[in-house]
Amino acid sequence: MGQIQLNQVTKSFGDVNVIPPLDLTIHEGEFTVFVGPSGCGKSTLLRLIAGLEDITSGQIDIDGQDATNLPPAKRGLAMVFQSYALYPHMSVRKNIAFPMKMAGMDEAEQTRRIDAAAKALNLTDYLDRRPGQLSGGQRQRVAIGRAIVREPSAFLFDEPLSNLDAALRVGMRLEISEMHKRLKTTMIYVTHDQVEAMTMADKIVVLQAGVIEQVGSPLELYREPRNKFVAGFIGSPKMNLIEGSEAAKHNAHTIGIRPEHLDVSTTEGQWQGTVGVAEHLGSDTFIHIHGIEGCDPLTVRAGGEVAVKHGDTVYLTPQMQHLHKFGADGLRIS
Amino acid sequence: MATQHSRSAARMMMAPAVILLLGWMLVPLIMTLYFSFKKYLPLRGGDLGWAGFDNYVRFVTSSAFWPSVQATLVIVGGTLLITVVFGVLLGILLNQPMWGQGVVRILVIAPFFVMPTVSALVWKNMFMDPVNGLFAHLWKFFGAQPVEWLSDASMFSIITIVSWQWLPFATLILLTAIQSLDGEQLEASEMDGAPVLKRFYYIILPHLSRAITIVILIETIFLLSIFAEIFVTTGGAFGSRTLTYLIFQRVLESQNVGLGSAGGVYAIILANIVAIFLMRIVGKNLDA
Ligand SMILES: Nc1ncnc2c1ncn2[C@@H]1O[C@H](COP(=O)(O)OP(=O)(O)OP(=O)(O)O)[C@@H](O)[C@H]1O
Ligand SMILES: [Mg+2]
Numbered sequence: 001m002g003q004i005q006l007n008q009v010t011k012s013f014g015d016v017n018v019i020p021p022l023d024l025t026i027h028e029g030e031f032t033v034f035v036g037p038s039g040c041g042k043s044t045l046l047r048l049i050a051g052l053e054d055i056t057s058g059q060i061d062i063d064g065q066d067a068t069n070l071p072p073a074k075r076g077l078a079m080v081f082q083s084y085a086l087y088p089h090m091s092v093r094k095n096i097a098f099p100m101k102m103a104g105m106d107e108a109e110q111t112r113r114i115d116a117a118a119k120a121l122n123l124t125d126y127l128d129r130r131p132g133q134l135s136g137g138q139r140q141r142v143a144i145g146r147a148i149v150r151e152p153s154a155f156l157f158d159e160p161l162s163n164l165d166a167a168l169r170v171g172m173r174l175e176i177s178e179m180h181k182r183l184k185t186t187m188i189y190v191t192h193d194q195v196e197a198m199t200m201a202d203k204i205v206v207l208q209a210g211v212i213e214q215v216g217s218p219l220e221l222y223r224e225p226r227n228k229f230v231a232g233f234i235g236s237p238k239m240n241l242i243e244g245s246e247a248a249k250h251n252a253h254t255i256g257i258r259p260e261h262l263d264v265s266t267t268e269g270q271w272q273g274t275v276g277v278a279e280h281l282g283s284d285t286f287i288h289i290h291g292i293e294g295c296d297p298l299t300v301r302a303g304g305e306v307a308v309k310h311g312d313t314v315y316l317t318p319q320m321q322h323l324h325k326f327g328a329d330g331l332r333i334s
Numbered sequence: 335m336a337t338q339h340s341r342s343a344a345r346m347m348m349a350p351a352v353i354l355l356l357g358w359m360l361v362p363l364i365m366t367l368y369f370s371f372k373k374y375l376p377l378r379g380g381d382l383g384w385a386g387f388d389n390y391v392r393f394v395t396s397s398a399f400w401p402s403v404q405a406t407l408v409i410v411g412g413t414l415l416i417t418v419v420f421g422v423l424l425g426i427l428l429n430q431p432m433w434g435q436g437v438v439r440i441l442v443i444a445p446f447f448v449m450p451t452v453s454a455l456v457w458k459n460m461f462m463d464p465v466n467g468l469f470a471h472l473w474k475f476f477g478a479q480p481v482e483w484l485s486d487a488s489m490f491s492i493i494t495i496v497s498w499q500w501l502p503f504a505t506l507i508l509l510t511a512i513q514s515l516d517g518e519q520l521e522a523s524e525m526d527g528a529p530v531l532k533r534f535y536y537i538i539l540p541h542l543s544r545a546i547t548i549v550i551l552i553e554t555i556f557l558l559s560i561f562a563e564i565f566v567t568t569g570g571a572f573g574s575r576t577l578t579y580l581i582f583q584r585v586l587e588s589q590n591v592g593l594g595s596a597g598g599v600y601a602i603i604l605a606n607i608v609a610i611f612l613m614r615i616v617g618k619n620l621d622a
Contacts (some may be wrong), residue, residue: 031591050519073527087542099526146526299431 001063001076001153002028002186004049011044011210018044020211026154026188026203031180033197034190035233036207042190045207046156049188050079063153073102075289078147082163084139092142093127093183099150100301110149117145120179132197137168144179154186161196173200196236198222206230228330231256237286237299239324244294246271252333254326259286259301261322266308269315273298275308289314369444377589389596398580403604405489406576410557410608412493413500414550420497421504421549422542426534428505429512439509446502450562457495458567488572488622495563500556504549511545512538549617554612558605577601 002027018041044281049054049060054232060068067075069266078099086095093114094095100110103273107238118124131139140160147155157176161169177200180187191197198218206213206221206229214226218234227232230240239256247255263269264287273289285306288297297303300316306313325333375383393399422438428439461467470480483491517536523537528586561578564570570579581601584592 043519050525052524072521072525073529077525079522079525083516085516085518085519087519087523087537089543098523098528102527102532146522150526203489308565 003061004154004188005061006049007059007061007304009048009060010056011041011048012055012056014148016128017210018241019048022210022212024212024215025203026186029184029186030201030235031177031187031189031200033201034188034205034207035192035194035197035201037211037233038192040207042192043158043268044210046079046158046188046190048119050077050156051075052079072087075151076112076153077156077328078150078152079158080140080143080147080160082159084131084143084163086139086146088131091128091130092123092134092145095151096145097121101148101152113149114145117148120148121145127129137166138174140164141170141175144176148183151187151325154188157189158185158190161191162193176200188306196233196237204234208234219222223330224334225256225324226332228254228256228326231324231326231332237301240295240298241326242295242298246292246294247325250323250325253328254330256324256327257318258322258324259299261319262298262300263317264300264302264306264308265315265317265318267315269317270297271316271318273314275310275312275314278308278310280304287314289316292316299325338500342351342368352415352573366598368370368595369591370599372595373591374591375589376591385592389592390599392592393584393596393600396574399600402575402577402580405574406558406578406604407608408497408561409493409560409574409576410554411490413557414494414553416493416497417504417553418546418549419502423509424501424505425508426538428509442505443502445499446506448499450560451513451566453499454495454563456567457498458558462491470573471581485572486567488574491575492563492567494609496557496560496566499563500553503553506541507545509541515541515603550614550616554608555605558601577604 006022008023009019010017010021010023020043026156034045036042044053051067051070051074052236057070058068059066062070062075062077064227072210079116087098090098096114096117097110100113104261114127115124120145123138123145125270126138126142127133133141134142140163143160160176161172164172173196176189180200189196189200201218203215203226204218204221205215205253208229214221214230214231216224221234225234225239232241235258237259239258240262241256242255243254247253271290271292276288276290279286281304283304285302285304285307287300287302288304289300290297298316302308327333371384371386373382373388374380375382379459393483424442424446428442430433430482432438448456459467461469462484464480465471465522467480469483473480481487515597519537519541523533524531559578560576561582563584564574564576565578568574570576570583575583578601581594584590
């Protein structure tokens with residue numbers, strides 16, 4: 001259970017076409033992440049799948065059945081909203097019980113599932129509180145609990161961690177991944193944070209302006225981005241994209257090299273530049289280098305203890321096997 | 335220090351307003367209490383000395399007292415019920431995106447700007463008149479005998495008129511409350527499998543509880559002392575004599591200021607009983 005297929009799905013708000021025809025298959029049990037810049041239509045796509053928004057044309061199949069015109073409740077999907085959307089006047093217990101109550105499940109089974117979910121999510125001590133009396137992370141867990149107890153065929157998450165602080169976000173990221181490993185249910189997860197996408201996904205769908213730029217596993221996207229947009233979007237810090245004469249040497253319009261695939265030396269190398277800002281993270285140092293034609297600044301990842309100062313001259317050598325080449329149309333040349 | 339200084343300065347500057355308000359409240363209250371213990375008949379000898387609790391005893395033992403309390407409560411209760419129920423429904427309706435929303439909202443609010451006397455007269459003469467009223471014409475059109483609204487169904491008519499005046503107030507407050515409901519909550523409940531009516535019952539209604547409380551409290555304050563609508567329509571006849579109206583009759587029609595003042599004190603007591611009662615039932619919504 002939990003295969004979702006979109007065939008030629010489009011969505012327009014009035015005259016504005018937000019999603020041009022789009023095909024996508026999400027396999028059973030897969031953790032799929034939609035990433036893309038703000039306003040690219042990630043939430044819209046998720047809401048189309050959930051049934052909260054009507055599609056303009058096309059077809060959505062869930063588990064092989066046409067679900068295009070099914071109301072949200074009948075699709076067997078559970079959604080976790082960015083604002084959590086907990087019911088403020090109900091206790092945590094009642095919040096979690098709500099979907100089961102609506103389904104008319106018997107009390108004993110409800111209690112069993114609530115207790116199991118509360119235990120798994122560390123909410124046992126908070127079951128009688130109101131959402132207003134919980135921290136952001138706890139509210140997030142209640143929202144997840146409310147989704148779990150329904151035992152849906154797929155979970156939909158819309159930027160569930162964006163309201164949490166950095167440390168908590170890392171923790172919740174692990175918890176959600178863990179949950180996916182345990183439940184093995186299909187999950188669709190929307191984020192604009194490529195680190196979340198890389199760390200959690202089985203499959204990443206990169207979107208731009210409603211168009212799917214590339215679909216693949218995190219490492220596929222990292223190793224072989226299909227075009228310049230994906231190359232720049234996946235990976236942190238961003239890939240350096242170099243145009244002009246340097247690129248022409250490689251018979252390409254643009255060449256791309258990731259900061260971690262550049263060797264730094266103070267004595268010799270292919271390209272020469274001067275050090276700008278160096279960001280010391282302890283484990284790594286990201287150095288911004290100026291003066292290299294076609295890309296300013298160029299970012300380089302060096303070891304944690306590199307001794308370079310502002311204004312120093314350094315030499316860089318790209319690792320040729322990691323060089324990406326793109327044509328004038330932005331597509332990858334292999 | 336500066337704060338101490340500014341605090342006393344603030345007190346000084348607030349004093350005139352506070353004293354004025356206090357006097358405004360206390361002078362009539364003390365006068366009412368004073369007269370309630372007097373035998374005071376302006377046209378029949380004026381001040382005839384102290385009366386002890388005579389006025390109080392006479393006022394409650396009069397056969398008109400309990401029916402007037404009942405009439406007051408029925409009008410307040412009926413109007414509250416109608417305005418809250420229809421206020422919620424209208425609020426939801428007006429919250430839907432529709433053509434001409436702005437105009438419709440203004441139209442719905444308009445009755446609130448009409449003076450009570452005027453609206454009661456309009457209802458009495460243009461709708462409820464058994465010969466020329468619109469309702470009479472409607473009834474005749476269907477071949478029925480026109481109803482003499484203000485005498486045969488006086489309470490119902492008055493409640494209708496008062497509700498018509500107060501519905502805009504309730505609608506306005508409830509509409510703003512509905513607008514503040516987070517749309518994602520409704521979507522979440524939709525995904526959780528709640529059909530329309532259950533969404534209303536489990537999500538919208540609890541969200542509105544505080545606004546409903548406020549509507550009930552404010553309306554009660556004003557409705558307990560309702561007068562003009564009764565004066566203009568039934569003149570207190572046909573069982574529509576409220577406590578306020580009874581006091582009016584005692585003071586101005588029977589020219590018995592002492593008796594009326596005692597009634598006024600009872601009205602204060604009744605208002606407080608109702609207030610405590612309401613606070614018990616609905617007031618806890620305000621704490622949450
Ligand atoms: N109800 C609507 N009416 C008109 N346009 C809309 C509506 N909802 C979304 N849009 C437009 O559709 C586009 C995609 O919106 P969407 O919310 O899907 O973006 P997103 O990828 O989720 O962005 P973010 O990362 O900022 O949440 C945006 O340009 C937005 O302005
Ligand atoms: Mg979004």
